[in-house]
Amino acid sequence: xxxxxxxxxxxxxxxxxxxxxxxxxxxxxxxxxxxxxxxxxxxxxxxxxxxxxxxxxxxxxxxxxxxxxxxxxxxxxxxxxxxxxxxxxxxxxxxxxxxxxxxxxxxxxxxxxxxxxx
Amino acid sequence: xxxxxxxxxxxxxxxxxxxxxxxxxxxxxxxxxxxxxxxxxxxxxxxxxxxxxxxxxxxxxxxxxxxxxxxxxxxxxxxxxxxxxxxxxxxxxxxxxxxxxxxxx
Numbered sequence: 001x002x003x004x005x006x007x008x009x010x011x012x013x014x015x016x017x018x019x020x021x022x023x024x025x026x027x028x029x030x031x032x033x034x035x036x037x038x039x040x041x042x043x044x045x046x047x048x049x050x051x052x053x054x055x056x057x058x059x060x061x062x063x064x065x066x067x068x069x070x071x072x073x074x075x076x077x078x079x080x081x082x083x084x085x086x087x088x089x090x091x092x093x094x095x096x097x098x099x100x101x102x103x104x105x106x107x108x109x110x111x112x113x114x115x116x117x118x
Numbered sequence: 119x120x121x122x123x124x125x126x127x128x129x130x131x132x133x134x135x136x137x138x139x140x141x142x143x144x145x146x147x148x149x150x151x152x153x154x155x156x157x158x159x160x161x162x163x164x165x166x167x168x169x170x171x172x173x174x175x176x177x178x179x180x181x182x183x184x185x186x187x188x189x190x191x192x193x194x195x196x197x198x199x200x201x202x203x204x205x206x207x208x209x210x211x212x213x214x215x216x217x218x219x220x221x222x223x
Contacts (some may be wrong), residue, residue: 030178060172067171071179 003034005112009041009082012061013053018046021118026071037068037096038108040079043118044086047078047093065096078105079105122148130211130218137215144212149203151212156192157201161214163187173209174219 008021028035046061053060076097123136139146142161167183167196168174170190185193198206211219
């Protein structure tokens, strides 16, 4: 089966793309597709703690991120460069997985059969 | 016969606050099922899952969660399909008073 890389690079609540990326990852895992999730660009803002998306009448991303292991989405990475560009310290975030430097991100992109960007 | 609160066309409750144990029994009875303690345990588990993650489990996640919390006898696709029919995640969500799961086809 082809491996799938999902890049989530949108702001948490500006559009529904952040939640859609997670939905897609969960659906792929349910179908046994080898799926990897990468948070890059503004997507790292999804990892800020204490979100209250419910008050906007949309799904709470913090909760959805916590649900990833329950849905067997286990390969998650965060682009270190995107954090640095936004002056975010990793220890202040709810990280779903390890940080990758730019070189490792490139390698991840090369290794995936299919890349979906949200 | 328990009077049922407002439902969507597929039988999901429009408002979770309307849910009670009796309503769950009535929703199941409408589909020809009688809820046992095993059914009740799975329904309660899915309600806890939803409260924690803000999303109901799909079939895969349901099997995994049931296996972890209630043991391997109930935590298999076969056992859950025996209890809830061909689409366990969807049916449990319905009896639990939750909205239809967004990833449910």
